Amino acid sequence: MKRFTPLNGLVAPMDRANVDTDMIIPKQFLKSIKRTGFGPFLFDELRYMDEGFADMDCSNRHRNMDFPLNFERYQGAEVLLARENFGCGSSREHAPWALEDYGFRAILAPSFADIFFNNCFKNALLPIVLDAAIIDQLFAEMEADEGYSLVVDLEAQQVRKPDGSSIDFEVDPFRRHCLLNGLDDIALTLEDAEHIKAFEGRWKSQSPWLFPAAT
Amino acid sequence: MARTLYDKLWDSHLVKQRDDGTALIYIDRQLVHEVTSPQAFEGLRLAGRKPWRVDANLATADHNVASLKSERDGGVAGILDEVSRIQVQTLDENCAEFGIQEFDISDVRQGIVHVIGPEQGATLPGMTVVCGDSHTATHGALGALAHGIGTSEVEHALATQCLIQKKMKNMLVEVNGQVNPGVTPKDVVLAIIGEIGTAGGNGYAIEFGGPVFRAMSVEGRMTVCNMAIEAGARVGLVAVDDKTTDYVKGRPFAPSGPQWDLAVEAWGDLHSDSGAVFDKVVQINADTIEPQVSWGNSPEMVTSIGGHIPAPEDFNDPVKRAAAERALEYMGLSAGMAITDIQLDCIFIGSCTNSRIEDLRAAAAVVKGKKVAASVSRALVVPGSGLVKAQAEREGLDRIFIEAGLEWREPSCSMCLAMNSDKLGDGEHCASTSNRNFEGRQGYGGRTHLVSPEMAAAAAIAGHFIDVRDVVNY
Numbered sequence A: 001m002k003r004f005t006p007l008n009g010l011v012a013p014m015d016r017a018n019v020d021t022d023m024i025i026p027k028q029f030l031k032s033i034k035r036t037g038f039g040p041f042l043f044d045e046l047r048y049m050d051e052g053f054a055d056m057d058c059s060n061r062h063r064n065m066d067f068p069l070n071f072e073r074y075q076g077a078e079v080l081l082a083r084e085n086f087g088c089g090s091s092r093e094h095a096p097w098a099l100e101d102y103g104f105r106a107i108l109a110p111s112f113a114d115i116f117f118n119n120c121f122k123n124a125l126l127p128i129v130l131d132a133a134i135i136d137q138l139f140a141e142m143e144a145d146e147g148y149s150l151v152v153d154l155e156a157q158q159v160r161k162p163d164g165s166s167i168d169f170e171v172d173p174f175r176r177h178c179l180l181n182g183l184d185d186i187a188l189t190l191e192d193a194e195h196i197k198a199f200e201g202r203w204k205s206q207s208p209w210l211f212p213a214a215t
Numbered sequence B: 001m002a003r004t005l006y007d008k009l010w011d012s013h014l015v016k017q018r019d020d021g022t023a024l025i026y027i028d029r030q031l032v033h034e035v036t037s038p039q040a041f042e043g044l045r046l047a048g049r050k051p052w053r054v055d056a057n058l059a060t061a062d063h064n065v066a067s068l069k070s071e072r073d074g075g076v077a078g079i080l081d082e083v084s085r086i087q088v089q090t091l092d093e094n095c096a097e098f099g100i101q102e103f104d105i106s107d108v109r110q111g112i113v114h115v116i117g118p119e120q121g122a123t124l125p126g127m128t129v130v131c132g133d134s135h136t137a138t139h140g141a142l143g144a145l146a147h148g149i150g151t152s153e154v155e156h157a158l159a160t161q162c163l164i165q166k167k168m169k170n171m172l173v174e175v176n177g178q179v180n181p182g183v184t185p186k187d188v189v190l191a192i193i194g195e196i197g198t199a200g201g202n203g204y205a206i207e208f209g210g211p212v213f214r215a216m217s218v219e220g221r222m223t224v225c226n227m228a229i230e231a232g233a234r235v236g237l238v239a240v241d242d243k244t245t246d247y248v249k250g251r252p253f254a255p256s257g258p259q260w261d262l263a264v265e266a267w268g269d270l271h272s273d274s275g276a277v278f279d280k281v282v283q284i285n286a287d288t289i290e291p292q293v294s295w296g297n298s299p300e301m302v303t304s305i306g307g308h309i310p311a312p313e314d315f316n317d318p319v320k321r322a323a324a325e326r327a328l329e330y331m332g333l334s335a336g337m338a339i340t341d342i343q344l345d346c347i348f349i350g351s352c353t354n355s356r357i358e359d360l361r362a363a364a365a366v367v368k369g370k371k372v373a374a375s376v377s378r379a380l381v382v383p384g385s386g387l388v389k390a391q392a393e394r395e396g397l398d399r400i401f402i403e404a405g406l407e408w409r410e411p412s413c414s415m416c417l418a419m420n421s422d423k424l425g426d427g428e429h430c431a432s433t434s435n436r437n438f439e440g441r442q443g444y445g446g447r448t449h450l451v452s453p454e455m456a457a458a459a460a461i462a463g464h465f466i467d468v469r470d471v472v473n474y
Helices: A027-031 A094-102 A114-121 A132-144 A173-181 A185-190 A193-206 B005-012 B038-047 B082-098 B113-120 B134-142 B151-160 B185-196 B211-215 B218-231 B242-248 B257-267 B318-331 B357-367 B386-394 B397-404 B453-462
Strands: A007-014 A079-082 A106-109 A126-129 A149-153 A158-160 A166-168 B014-017 B023-026 B029-032 B057-060 B101-103 B128-131 B145-148 B162-165 B169-176 B204-209 B235-237 B280-285 B292-294 B302-304 B346-349 B378-381 B429-432 B447-450
Touching (some): A027 B082, A079 A149, A094 A114, A106 A132, A114 A126, A193 B023, B038 B082, B038 B151, B057 B113, B082 B101, B113 B386, B128 B134, B128 B151, B134 B145, B145 B235, B151 B162, B169 B211, B185 B218, B185 B302, B204 B218, B218 B242, B218 B357, B357 B386, B357 B397, B357 B453, B386 B397, B429 B453
Parallel strands (some): A007 A079, A079 A106, B029 B128, B128 B145, B204 B235
Antiparallel strands (some): A158 A166, B014 B023, B292 B302, B292 B447
16 A cells, blocks of 8 residues: 655645535546546536546636636645535545545545445545634635645644644544555555464354355 | 343344454345345455355346346346346356355246245244345344345355344334225335335334234235335334244245254244343334325325325425425426326336235225226236245235236336346336335436325326225225
């Protein structure tokens, strides 16, 4: 897994509650058998005026100029400022893949949907939960200040604002450790292979019907 | 100490509690489909890993599969959309390479993963079940700990037979009393989502308890648990009872003989102990639940059939007000309009929520001897599996639908998420028995209204929403 390195990134808004994963990456793009290349189709139905399809060239598509990610001032954004329950809906990991492929590295919101939240950590995309009042304030500051950037320091568990003030955030210690060190969690789990085998032996004798004779 | 059903399932699958608060949880069953697995298999190959236990996995293609018989008859090679075909072929190849059992698209046992798991007895009470699909909560209807995962976790479960988890909190949703005739499991779960909101279950495993769920059929419980994720909860659960064991008995993957007796004995403990403590309890009186219709672009935007489209000003919270404004704009509806005045272009009866035999029987009973309204341009019935389809045909349900003017299709996810060619047109309104009314979900610009099979069937005949209790004598 990729390491999460310190970030000082331009902030862009997604000012809408309950942004679902169909909105983040519509289903026609899930037909890909790859992990990459979803960035051009991020928020496809909001970003473009036409219907997108897999593998199309987006360079000549008509953009929706009312959609903030198309504003000149938000080009190159790496931090997404969002509203409550971001990432609700399906389990598609294509949603964090698309956000990451587009260039986002952190998402700040009052709350996230559970599966999306989990999936982000597998892709070095950091979801940060902050109080709704703080998020409101960040929206206001970002709108007032073109070029508004935030420092996201996972090591210190802090978001630092341009005025030098900082906001602490919580993150699960295991996930923080994996992100900071770029650890492959499958390899970590396999370090416990003996535990898994021992459990499996006990479980099999207790619930033999879960282990059909064919094995 | 008194434990909840979720606590018991968690405890029984705990491989290792780590100091950092995470835990390794053993996975008994993984269901695999074509959309969320290719990158996981690729990950195994790149790392030179093998599945930990191949027999714990069962695969089928469902999302990209055509529902039209003419296209289905060509098998995988006959899938017209090249990108879809490659994805289905990739699943076939991966299953062959790694030795995973698959029901391919020509197999009568193929169907929507969440229909075929219980149908085959491949998902059982007391199991942990995962799938790269958020509607995996469905299997909780059997008293299994089941939830959706992303592709990285699909790979993790394949490689290690475990997931790294943090324990969720416990929520009890208790529906008391008795539902009125004509009120279905779908109406019950939509009313629950309307009550607790689409984020209300975030961080929780929801157990559905109380007399309404005890009286409900196992298939009805599946409809309810299926939509736990629409309330934000990854896990939905119903305690095991005689209905559960009767449902499971005799299914191909279910235990038999002495193992059956052992299993049933163990399953007897799969309920919350009296006095078990839930972090949150929601109580709803069944009497208050009417047939439901969603009017917006989030499953929490529901009202009863006698209701009206709300005005954005009805919401005090500015975020909710903005959401309602956007929903009305997208849906092309105006505040104050009666739900029964919503005209429909399309009817979709299917999806992992409502494509089982009981759903099809219920819908058929409503349309029997009637005709789909001329204003409805398309009405699809898509059974959840080849076996559901065969059963329905034995009962003559296909003829009832066809004579009424509905199309009888082949098993697939179909228009629930429109990954095959079944799509809503821009601006079309659809009465859908599926689970999500997100923008564009059923097709670019499509407008979804979530309802029960009975309500979808009644709407097909009327051409607009109508209280099914006005058309059928319950």
